[in-house]
Amino acid sequence: MTDSSRLRIAIQKSGRLSDDSIALLKAIGVKLQIRDRLLIAHSTNQPIDLLRVRDDDIPGLVMDGVVDLGFIGENELEEKMLERQAASKRSEFSTLRRLDYGGCRLSIAVPSEFNYQGIQSLNGMKVATTYPYLLERFFIEKGIDASAVMLTGSVEVAPRAGVADAICDLVSTGATLEANGLKEEEVIFTSKAVLIQRGGSLPPEKQALIDRLLPRIDGVMQAKESKYIMLHAPKAQLDDVKALLPGAENPTVLPLASCDKTVAIHVVSTETLFWETMEKLKALGCSSILVMPIEKMMG
Ligand code: ATP
Numbered sequence: 001m002t003d004s005s006r007l008r009i010a011i012q013k014s015g016r017l018s019d020d021s022i023a024l025l026k027a028i029g030v031k032l033q034i035r036d037r038l039l040i041a042h043s044t045n046q047p048i049d050l051l052r053v054r055d056d057d058i059p060g061l062v063m064d065g066v067v068d069l070g071f072i073g074e075n076e077l078e079e080k081m082l083e084r085q086a087a088s089k090r091s092e093f094s095t096l097r098r099l100d101y102g103g104c105r106l107s108i109a110v111p112s113e114f115n116y117q118g119i120q121s122l123n124g125m126k127v128a129t130t131y132p133y134l135l136e137r138f139f140i141e142k143g144i145d146a147s148a149v150m151l152t153g154s155v156e157v158a159p160r161a162g163v164a165d166a167i168c169d170l171v172s173t174g175a176t177l178e179a180n181g182l183k184e185e186e187v188i189f190t191s192k193a194v195l196i197q198r199g200g201s202l203p204p205e206k207q208a209l210i211d212r213l214l215p216r217i218d219g220v221m222q223a224k225e226s227k228y229i230m231l232h233a234p235k236a237q238l239d240d241v242k243a244l245l246p247g248a249e250n251p252t253v254l255p256l257a258s259c260d261k262t263v264a265i266h267v268v269s270t271e272t273l274f275w276e277t278m279e280k281l282k283a284l285g286c287s288s289i290l291v292m293p294i295e296k297m298m299g
């Protein structure tokens with residue numbers, strides 16, 4: 001059973017968002033014991049319970065206030081919001097963070113032999129999709145007279161099965177489209193995973209926990225983008241070396257005990273150091289050039 005004083009978070013049980021969402025929770029210090037078949041997982045070190053559900057259910061659970069937080073793709077969130085608006089249901093929530101995983105786009109694709117000549121080619125078409133509200137909003141915005149055919153799965157086979165003329169589905173690499181003889185023509189929505197919070201105020205201790213976790217999420221995301229760079233550089237070339245280091249306004253420059261012509265430089269960089277730059281540093285006389293991942297950061 002769940003206890004209402006514990007923070008309730010909905011995550012996708014199994015699918016494209018599950019592993020990254022769990023990894024993020026673990027990275028921010030939430031210890032979890034997940035048993036595959038169970039709907040609920042309790043944190044062993046924080047007052048947090050996870051509700052593991054299909055991603056389709058997450059926006060509703062947050063908007064109905066059944067859970068406090070949810071990890072969800074923006075595509076699913078926006079679709080459910082439009083669906084609830086159409087049914088005059090409340091859709092109160094706030095987006096706390098846009099996350100760095102779950103990236104994809106919702107696109108219209110047509111059979112590769114179709115002679116697509118721009119958006120007007122969609123007029124009169126039947127387009128199969130799992131996202132009818134997003135698709136219809138796109139048709140209205142663009143003044144296209146086409147219809148959405150709702151399918152909950154296997155959208156990509158709809159044209160071959162004679163169910164629709166085109167499809168509107170999620171794409172990341174485009175390999176699935178290609179394998180099904182389809183080509184991507186219009187991107188109608190770009191999406192990433194987000195962390196959302198239910199509307200209304202939460203008990204102070206729950207809100208305080210969220211307020212402590214958010215900077216940790218920022219720290220984890222920042223750390224993933226950053227690198228710690230260390231190298232030895234000839235003192236005489238210091239300015240040229242600094243100019244080559246990406247995003248390094250204020251590197252730490254340390255003397256070396258054994259040699260007064262060389263210094264050690266340490267810098268946290270938000271960009272990666274490319275091989276080409278490392279070669280240029282070497283040519284300037286630098287040595288022991290190390291680029292290391294950062295696990296956690298706090299500003
Ligand atoms: P569920 O059983 O939970 O309903 P699902 O089949 O609807 O799962 P998944 O395929 O696991 O969902 O995708 C979940 C979310 O992952 C998508 O809604 C989207 O936000 C994101 N995503 C990222 N890349 C892709 C992709 N290439 N194809 C589909 N979804 C992707």
Ligand code: MG
Pocket residue numbers: 054055056
């Ligand atoms: Mg789903």
